[in-house]
Amino acid sequence: MSESVRLEALEVLDAIDRHGSFAAAAASLYRVPSAISYTVNQLETELGIRVFDRAGHRAVLTPAGRLLVDEGRHILVASRELAAAARRQADHWEPELKIALDAAQKPADLWPLIAEFTVAYPAINVRINEEVLAGGWEALVDERVDLAIGVADPPANAGIRRMPFGHIEFVFCCAPGHPLTAAPQPLDDDAIRAHRALVVADTARQFAPRSGNLIDGQPRLTVSNMHTKIVALERGLGVGYCPRPWVADALAEGRLIALNTEARPTRRATYLLWRRGERGRALQWFIDRLGRDAGAS
Amino acid sequence: MSESVRLEALEVLDAIDRHGSFAAAAASLYRVPSAISYTVNQLETELGIRVFDRAGHRAVLTPAGRLLVDEGRHILVASRELAAAARRQADHWEPELKIALDAAQKPADLWPLIAEFTVAYPAINVRINEEVLAGGWEALVDERVDLAIGVADPPANAGIRRMPFGHIEFVFCCAPGHPLTAAPQPLDDDAIRAHRALVVADTARQFAPRSGNLIDGQPRLTVSNMHTKIVALERGLGVGYCPRPWVADALAEGRLIALNTEARPTRRATYLLWRRGERGRALQWFIDRLGRDAGAS
DNA sequence: CATAGTTGTTCAAAATTACTGAACGATTGG
DNA sequence: CCAATCGTTCAGTAATTTTGAACAACTATG
Numbered sequence: 185m186s187e188s189v190r191l192e193a194l195e196v197l198d199a200i201d202r203h204g205s206f207a208a209a210a211a212s213l214y215r216v217p218s219a220i221s222y223t224v225n226q227l228e229t230e231l232g233i234r235v236f237d238r239a240g241h242r243a244v245l246t247p248a249g250r251l252l253v254d255e256g257r258h259i260l261v262a263s264r265e266l267a268a269a270a271r272r273q274a275d276h277w278e279p280e281l282k283i284a285l286d287a288a289q290k291p292a293d294l295w296p297l298i299a300e301f302t303v304a305y306p307a308i309n310v311r312i313n314e315e316v317l318a319g320g321w322e323a324l325v326d327e328r329v330d331l332a333i334g335v336a337d338p339p340a341n342a343g344i345r346r347m348p349f350g351h352i353e354f355v356f357c358c359a360p361g362h363p364l365t366a367a368p369q370p371l372d373d374d375a376i377r378a379h380r381a382l383v384v385a386d387t388a389r390q391f392a393p394r395s396g397n398l399i400d401g402q403p404r405l406t407v408s409n410m411h412t413k414i415v416a417l418e419r420g421l422g423v424g425y426c427p428r429p430w431v432a433d434a435l436a437e438g439r440l441i442a443l444n445t446e447a448r449p450t451r452r453a454t455y456l457l458w459r460r461g462e463r464g465r466a467l468q469w470f471i472d473r474l475g476r477d478a479g480a481s
Numbered sequence: 482m483s484e485s486v487r488l489e490a491l492e493v494l495d496a497i498d499r500h501g502s503f504a505a506a507a508a509s510l511y512r513v514p515s516a517i518s519y520t521v522n523q524l525e526t527e528l529g530i531r532v533f534d535r536a537g538h539r540a541v542l543t544p545a546g547r548l549l550v551d552e553g554r555h556i557l558v559a560s561r562e563l564a565a566a567a568r569r570q571a572d573h574w575e576p577e578l579k580i581a582l583d584a585a586q587k588p589a590d591l592w593p594l595i596a597e598f599t600v601a602y603p604a605i606n607v608r609i610n611e612e613v614l615a616g617g618w619e620a621l622v623d624e625r626v627d628l629a630i631g632v633a634d635p636p637a638n639a640g641i642r643r644m645p646f647g648h649i650e651f652v653f654c655c656a657p658g659h660p661l662t663a664a665p666q667p668l669d670d671d672a673i674r675a676h677r678a679l680v681v682a683d684t685a686r687q688f689a690p691r692s693g694n695l696i697d698g699q700p701r702l703t704v705s706n707m708h709t710k711i712v713a714l715e716r717g718l719g720v721g722y723c724p725r726p727w728v729a730d731a732l733a734e735g736r737l738i739a740l741n742t743e744a745r746p747t748r749r750a751t752y753l754l755w756r757r758g759e760r761g762r763a764l765q766w767f768i769d770r771l772g773r774d775a776g777a778s
Numbered sequence: 779c780a781t782a783g784t785t786g787t788t789c790a791a792a793a794t795t796a797c798t799g800a801a802c803g804a805t806t807g808g
Numbered sequence: 809c810c811a812a813t814c815g816t817t818c819a820g821t822a823a824t825t826t827t828g829a830a831c832a833a834c835t836a837t838g
Contacts, residue, residue, distance in 0.1 A: 502784090502785065502786085503785070503786060504784080504785065504786080514785085514786065514787090515786085515787075515788080515789090517786090518786065518787060518788085522787090533786095535786075535787090538784095538785060538786070539784090539785065539786085540785080540786070
């Protein structure tokens with residue numbers, strides 16, 4: 185009456201079910217029929233139940249046996265996958281790579297690369313979180329992600345390695361009918377402060393939240409992601425800076441208007457960030473590929 | 482280089498991780514330290530990787546070893562649960578009991594019973610589908626469920642056993658401002674046919690769908706469940722028969738009005754239905770408990 | 779800086795477990 | 809009814825796992 189089923193028994197059950205008889209299963213496992221009998225008997229005494237009904241002298245699975253076969257196959261697969269995953273891990277392939285993508289980057293830009301990776305390495309899971317402002321940095325420091333893409337102005341930190349990734353241009357936008365469109369440009373802080381600012385909430389959980397491009401004293405409408413911010417801008421709910429790639433279409437189609445503002449940096453360098461030390465091959469692959477295209481964006 | 486990890490090795494790894502050393506693990510498994518060494522070595526050669534780093538002469542898990550421990554525990558749990566599930570199955574406890582609840586019954590009426598069952602038998606999963614008209618019957622015949630509760634007017638069938646469950650009273654309802662409220666009662670078919678009928682779609686997939694209480698030629702608005710039907714009735718989108726338990730509150734609060742209709746049976750017997758033959762203990766438990774209260778509803 | 783108490787390894791022997799092969803009874807299909 | 813298949817049993821053998829003793833490396837403690 186052992187408390188757990190033995191993997192060997194599950195293999196034997198699987199073979200019997202797959203080949204239709206003890207004899208055929210024995211042949212498929214390069215063993216002799218009595219060895220199959222032996223294992224099945226052992227399983228039955230261990231579990232204290234009947235797994236096969238031997239009435240018609242062609243052994244047929246009992247309901248409990250059926251359960252063992254069906255569920256047992258999941259366990260067999262899992263234990264094979266675990267062996268494979270351990271070998272990959274030992275070969276410096278992490279089982280899962282977690283990526284933080286800064287909200288200023290368009291997720292669609294990353295999809296071709298993800299697609300290429302998952303085709304080449306189907307066993308490695310990839311998980312992408314979109315993070316805003318300090319969120320990507322914090323996720324990296326907290327080891328919630330392995331790689332942060334497109335973070336602007338990251339603080340210096342001995343434990344974090346960085347590589348220039350590109351530049352992101354911020355455009356001050358509002359809807360066509362918005363009162364600010366009538367104001368003289370370049371807009372000064374006072375002109376801007378009179379109108380509600382649309383901001384994307386920083387996803388940082390514990391570091392001091394940063395407010396990007398934000399002028400104090402201005403009324404705010406905070407939304408949870410860049411897409412919502414742009415929709416809200418188009419509806420005239422406020423004004424704010426947006427990454428150019430996100431608003432290029434809306435500007436071209438006249439759904440949003442770009443306005444000049446005074447002396448505020450609109451172009452910022454962005455970086456690829458990862459923790460120093462052990463670098464898995466999947467992480468290295470992404471650093472290589474993203475670094476190769478750097479500056480293009 | 483076997484393709485799968487052995488359960489014995491996972492037990493040993495788990496014990497080492499849990500107790501902190503080979504020696505302590507050996508003690509906990511009532512074995513001698515060299516046996517632990519043996520199993521670990523065997524695992525390492527089978528996988529072709531290092532599982533422990535023996536540099537500091539206090540063996541420490543490699544990343545691959547940590548993966549094996551963490552993921553391996555899931556496999557150990559699964560194989561123990563499989564053994565237990567097989568024993569329960571052999572003891573005529575089905576691993577999962579699937580119940581079809583007729584839309585005319587209020588799901589809330591079943592919750593106390595479900596709660597009682599899951600406390601008494603936490604290992605047995607219960608799944609409830611709500612089915613409309615022929616849907617419950619069909620789900621039973623198709624073996625998608627094991628028990629159908631509250632089905633009205635089930636066809637006779639040699640493979641299906643039944644037990645009277647109760648009665649369900651249907652009330653013809655409409656919103657307070659609806660034109661039918663001004664018509665003389667009892668309403669005849671012509672009066673009813675002039676107004677849109679709200680019907681709940683039959684969930685039957687292959688049997689001829691039944692239309693409950695429906696007069697042909699009448700315009701219809703079909704919705705997917707009883708709750709939606711009642712909301713739609715309250716909004717004045719149509720008229721129709723509803724089970725009294727579902728509309729009792731709405732009638733009492735005046736959100737719906739009950740109207741008399743001509744010569745149509747408004748009270749129907751409902752039944753508990755299950756397939757004849759092997760009857761698992763969970764099924765028997767529900768039949769006993771539901772049968773005991775029969776007639777009360 | 780000993781020293782006692784760890785920890786994990788190795789190896790031959792012992793114990794246990796799994797597999798084989800032959801003999802046998804039961805069932806199926808032609 | 810005969811030949812072919814199927815699964816079981818059982819004694820013997822092969823393979824694997826466990827043991828116990830000897831050993832080497834490290835740690836903490838006085």
